[in-house]
Structures are given as C-alpha cells and as structure tokens.
Amino acid sequence: MQIVSGRQFVGTQTGGPVMSRTLTGLSLLLILLLPCTGSTLAQAEAGTWSSAGSMHDPREGHTATLLSNGKLLIAGGSAGENGNSLGLASAELYDPATGAWTLTGSMTTARVGHTATLLPSGEVLVTGGIDVDQQIPLESAELYDPTTGSWTATGSLNIARQLHTATLLPGGKILVVGGSFGDPSAELYDPATGTWTLTGSVTIARVEHTATLLASGKVLVVGGTSFGGSVASAELYDPGTGTWALADSNITARATHTATLLAGGEVFVAGGLSPSRDSALSSAELYEPANGWRLTGSMVDARFYHTATLLPSGEVLVAGGTNNAVDFASAELYNPATGTWQSTAPMLSVRWLHTASLLPDGRVLVTGGMEGGSPLASAELYTGWAALFLHGSASNANPNTLYLDDIAPTAATAKYKDSAGVHFAAGNPWVTIGTWAAQPALTAGLLPTLSGLHAWVGLKNSDDIGTKFDLRAELSKNGIPVASGAARCLTDITRNAALAKEVTVLLDPFQSVEFNGTTDTLSLKLLTRIGTNPDDTKCIGSGGSHNNAAGLRLYFDGVSNSSQFGAVTP
Numbered sequence: 253m254q255i256v257s258g259r260q261f262v263g264t265q266t267g268g269p270v271m272s273r274t275l276t277g278l279s280l281l282l283i284l285l286l287p288c289t290g291s292t293l294a295q296a297e298a299g300t301w302s303s304a305g306s307m308h309d310p311r312e313g314h315t316a317t318l319l320s321n322g323k324l325l326i327a328g329g330s331a332g333e334n335g336n337s338l339g340l341a342s343a344e345l346y347d348p349a350t351g352a353w354t355l356t357g358s359m360t361t362a363r364v365g366h367t368a369t370l371l372p373s374g375e376v377l378v379t380g381g382i383d384v385d386q387q388i389p390l391e392s393a394e395l396y397d398p399t400t401g402s403w404t405a406t407g408s409l410n411i412a413r414q415l416h417t418a419t420l421l422p423g424g425k426i427l428v429v430g431g432s433f434g435d436p437s438a439e440l441y442d443p444a445t446g447t448w449t450l451t452g453s454v455t456i457a458r459v460e461h462t463a464t465l466l467a468s469g470k471v472l473v474v475g476g477t478s479f480g481g482s483v484a485s486a487e488l489y490d491p492g493t494g495t496w497a498l499a500d501s502n503i504t505a506r507a508t509h510t511a512t513l514l515a516g517g518e519v520f521v522a523g524g525l526s527p528s529r530d531s532a533l534s535s536a537e538l539y540e541p542a543n544g545w546r547l548t549g550s551m552v553d554a555r556f557y558h559t560a561t562l563l564p565s566g567e568v569l570v571a572g573g574t575n576n577a578v579d580f581a582s583a584e585l586y587n588p589a590t591g592t593w594q595s596t597a598p599m600l601s602v603r604w605l606h607t608a609s610l611l612p613d614g615r616v617l618v619t620g621g622m623e624g625g626s627p628l629a630s631a632e633l634y635t636g637w638a639a640l641f642l643h644g645s646a647s648n649a650n651p652n653t654l655y656l657d658d659i660a661p662t663a664a665t666a667k668y669k670d671s672a673g674v675h676f677a678a679g680n681p682w683v684t685i686g687t688w689a690a691q692p693a694l695t696a697g698l699l700p701t702l703s704g705l706h707a708w709v710g711l712k713n714s715d716d717i718g719t720k721f722d723l724r725a726e727l728s729k730n731g732i733p734v735a736s737g738a739a740r741c742l743t744d745i746t747r748n749a750a751l752a753k754e755v756t757v758l759l760d761p762f763q764s765v766e767f768n769g770t771t772d773t774l775s776l777k778l779l780t781r782i783g784t785n786p787d788d789t790k791c792i793g794s795g796g797s798h799n800n801a802a803g804l805r806l807y808f809d810g811v812s813n814s815s816q817f818g819a820v821t822p
Contacts, residue, residue, distance in 0.1 A: 299636035310629040315368035316607035334625040339384040356401040367418035380413035389414040417463035462511035482507040500544035510560035532575035548591040559608035574604040671803035682779040708752040713802035720783030720791040735759040741783040741791035780804040
C-alpha cells in the first residue's frame with residue numbers, strides 16, 4: 253500500500269506496481285461584450301455559477317461525454333465515502349435544453365478511472381478502469397448506443413488499464429495509452445471491427461497523464477506517474493507510422509494535470525502533482541508544435557484533480573481541484589493572448605475529481621466530484637462573458653455590409669461612413685449614419701450592462717466648422733430597442749481626419765437582456781443631428797452653429813483611429 257499525495261492506492265508490483273484507488277476514483281470595428289463565454293467587462297466579475305440540479309447518483313472518477321444530440325452522458329465512477337468502495341455501473345443523461353437529469357441504461361461493468369470517447373457513429377466507447385470492489389484493473393470495453401440507451405460489450409483491451417487516455421484519431425480509430433505500471437504499450441481500437449491491436453509503445457510507462465490530438469493528427473502525451481513519481485516527459489505519436497518520438501521533454505514533471513488544445517494550435521498544460529507527489533503545482537506551460545515548450549503565467553492556486561475547459565472566447569476555465577491541504581471551489585481564467593490569469597467567480601461547491609464539459613450553448617457543466625471524503629451528486633453551470641466582434645466595411649456601395657472576421661480596413665475598403673444632411677427645422681430629426689448587425693451564432697447569456705461606444709468623428713464638409721452635433725447609439729435585439737445613449741453638443745469637430753474627435757457614448761440598458769446566439773440578432777445603429785441642449789434648444793457655441801449641415805463622418809481607419817463599441821478588456 254502507498255499513500256499518493258494523501259490519496260490511498262493499493263496494488264502489487266511485477267516490473268512496476270499496479271495501482272488501484274480505494275479512497276477516490278479519478279474596418280468598422282465594433283466590439284460588443286455580453287456574458288456568455290470568457291472575456292470580462294471592466295471592473296466586472298467574469299462569469300457566474302448556477303445550480304444545474306443533481307444527478308441520480310453521487311459520483312467521482314466518472315466520465316462525461318457530449319453526445320451528437322447535444323445531451324451529456326455521465327457514466328460510472330465511485331459513490332463510496334471515506335475510503336469505502338462503491339463502484340457504479342449506472343449512467344445518466346443531462347439535457348441542456350430542459351436542465352433535466354434522466355437515467356439511461358447501465359454499463360455491463362461498474363468502473364471508475366475509465367475513459368469514454370464519442371465515436372463518429374455517435375456511439376460512446378468506454379474502456380478499462382478499475383473494479384473498485386475487487387480492486388483490479390479492467391480489460392473490458394463497451395459501447396453505448398444513444399438511440400436505444402443501451403450498452404453492449406465490444407472487444408477487450410490487450411492490457412488491463414486504469415487512469416489511461418483514449419484519443420479519437422482523424423481516421424476514426426481510438427488510441428489508448430498507458431494505464432498499466434511497468435507496461436509502456438499502446439493500442440488501437442477499430443470501430444469497424446470492434447477489435448484492438450497493439451501499436452508502438454511509449455518510452456515511459458505512465459498513468460495519470462494527458463493525451464492531446466494536435467492539428468497535424470499527431471497525439472501529444474505529457475507527464476503522468478511512473479513508479480511512484482511524476483515524470484518530466486512528453487512524447488508524440490504519429491498515426492501514419494505507429495511510432496513515438498520525444499517532444500522536447502524540457503518540461504516540468506507533473507501528473508493529474510490538465511492539457512488543453514488552444515485555438516492557435518498550442519497545448520496548454522496546467523497544475524498537477526510535483527515530481528515527489530507531495531505538493532501541488534501552480535505552474536503552466538505551452539507546447540508549440542513548431543517551437544517546443546515554454547513557460548507561461550502561473551495559476552493563482554496550485555492544484556491537481558482540477559478541470560480545464562476551452563471557452564468559445566479562446567480563454568481556458570480552470571475549476572476546482574485540491575492541494576491536499578485545501579480542496580477548492582475557486583475558478584480562474586487563463587488568457588492565451590496575454591499569458592495571464594484572472595480569478596472568476598467560485599463554484600457553488602468545493603469539488604475535485606469532477607468533470608467539466610463545454611455545452612453547445614457555450615456554458616460549462618460541472619458534475620460530481622469529491623467534497624472532503626464524500627462524492628457529490630450536484631452539478632452546476634458556468635456562464636461567462638463573450639466578446640462579439642463586428643467588423644464592417646461600411647462602404648458606400650454596401651453601407652450595412654458586415655465582415656465577421658479580424659481583417660482591418662485597407663485601401664480597398666471605405667475608411668469612413670457619412671451621414672445624410674442634418675436640419676434643425678421640423679423637429680431636428682435624427683439621421684442614420686449606419687446600422688451594423690451581429691449575425692454570427694453566439695451562445696446564450698445575460699446582458700446586464702454595456703460598455704460605451706468610442707466613436708471617432710469628423711465633418712463631412714469643411715463649411716460646417718463651428719456647428720455642434722449630437723451623436724446617438726441604439727442597440728436592438730431582433731429589431732426591438734434594448735439600450736441607447738447620446739452625447740450632446742459635440743464641439744471642435746474638424747474636416748481633418750488626423751484630428752478626428754473621440755466621442756464616448758454611454759448606453760443604458762432598459763433592462764437586462766437575455767440573448768440566444770442561435771436565434772437572436774443584435775444590431776447597433778448610430779445617428780446624428782444638429783446639437784441640442786437637454787431642453788431641445790439648439791447648442792450655441794463660438795463661431796455659431798448652423799441650422800443645416802452636410803452631416804457627420806464616422807472614421808474606421810488607423811490614421812484617424814477606429815470607432816469601437818464596448819472595446820473593454822480585462
């Protein structure tokens with residue numbers, strides 16, 4: 253028997269111990285910020301947690317798999333408390349649309365520390381794990397069919413494995429690595445035949461490692477436990493040759509860490525257990541396929557048995573975990589653009605050995621785990637902040653054209669947009685400069701506050717020097733106004749683009765706005781008129797103010813600065 257970081261493992265050693273757990277299982281740039289994924293409004297806490305009900309069984313060391321139908325499959329784990337073994341064969345489904353939990357068919361074998369992989373067919377392959385009641389690793393594998401809600405046995409692994417990894421390869425096969433002390437073997441599952449074949453072996457036998465599929469189709473295996481200690485080792489598997497190669501192993505030894513593939517193709521590794529397995533790590537590293545490893549910012553809290561989830565914003569949400577002395581409810585966000593961390597709202601419950609899954613609507617569902625010595629049935633949802641980037645050419649030919657990408661204005665695109673002429677007579681009506689609609693699919697969220705519009709403006713005609721203008725911004729959801737604001741009596745506006753005047757317009761929501769990215773459209777309209785006082789009388793300034801003017805010009809280019817809506821980042 254050995255105590256590993258305060259968690260108890262038992263096993264026998266033949267060329268290496270076989271580990272089983274007893275205590276636990278395992279142009280115009282308009283930027284609108286609304287809560288749904290990862291970035292924050294200035295001075296605002298990034299994200300919130302809310303209850304997602306409870307599973308039918310408390311569990312830790314289970315798996316969570318997002319199905320093709322949008323539901324989440326929870327399978328297996330342990331429900332034992334304070335070191336008592338109670339393996340689970342049960343499985344259940346979470347429906348994000350209703351927030352309901354329902355039982356589905358049970359696995360043929362109770363298991364914890366297993367893997368679950370979604371296959372191209374829509375089925376889920378579960379492999380290995382630990383029979384916690386008999387304290388033995390498992391060779392068996394089984395398939396879950398979402399259409400029938402039932403499980404069937406499939407071919408068994410060549411080697412009994414626990415705390416291993418399973419990775420879906422581009423060709424449809426599944427690569428299983430590690431999970432057996434003293435045995436560095438890896439094997440491939442072929443869904444077409446339901447059989448396993450051995451492939452090339454890793455250099456170091458390991459458990460509690462990570463495996464990440466790279467854009468190249470290769471698989472990066474990092475760290476893990478080997479013969480009682482965490483290892484400083486990373487290896488690359490090439491499916492084309494079935495061989496392994498070292499991946500610049502000048503890295504920190506760690507196990508029970510997380511590895512996340514970032515949007516830019518880098519692999520982000522965070523936390524875990526130290527080489528001696530007596531302390532948690534706060535450090536984090538990045539693997540660049542072209543350049544190898546480099547350190548990045550460290551977490552606020554050193555932790556292991558945590559989760560790390562890539563958000564649609566590109567940030568990584570790390571939640572929960574433990575350092576043995578303290579179990580965490582805390583969560584933090586990693587920003588790949590800056591290499592820095594920011595604390596976000598803590599979870600409702602302390603938990604480790606839980607799961608975290610990104611749902612289709614951009615929220616993150618956390619399930620189960622341990623609180624102290626007891627497994628949890630509770631689940632909770634994280635709703636963060638998302639940045640919506642609106643890029644439009646605002647050309648005269650296509651005045652409302654919106655390009656949803658990060659391409660800045662060029663000489664080929666319009667660098668400004670003009671309003672029509674404005675007239676003080678007949679009520680001094682507002683004249684539209686332009687309307688820009690947000691049409692990409694965004695995740696659901698709540699829009700409680702808005703940051704301001706920063707508009708760079710100038711005169712359409714030099715003859716209007718001395719005229720004062722008002723500038724108004726209106727935000728609508730599905731054509732219905734939800735927020736607006738205006739800046740009055742703008743002065744010192746010139747025709748010189750290099751001297752464009754920055755105007756800040758604060759928007760006040762009429763109420764908090766619910767937003768569903770798959771069905772709703774947000775649009776921003778900018779308008780102008782002859783400058784007026786709050787009592788609607790005409791603004792009078794030095795040089796006078798005309799009753800009529802050619803209009804106002806909104807600039808987009810880097811020379812005169814780019815107008816931005818809500819360009820506020822942490």
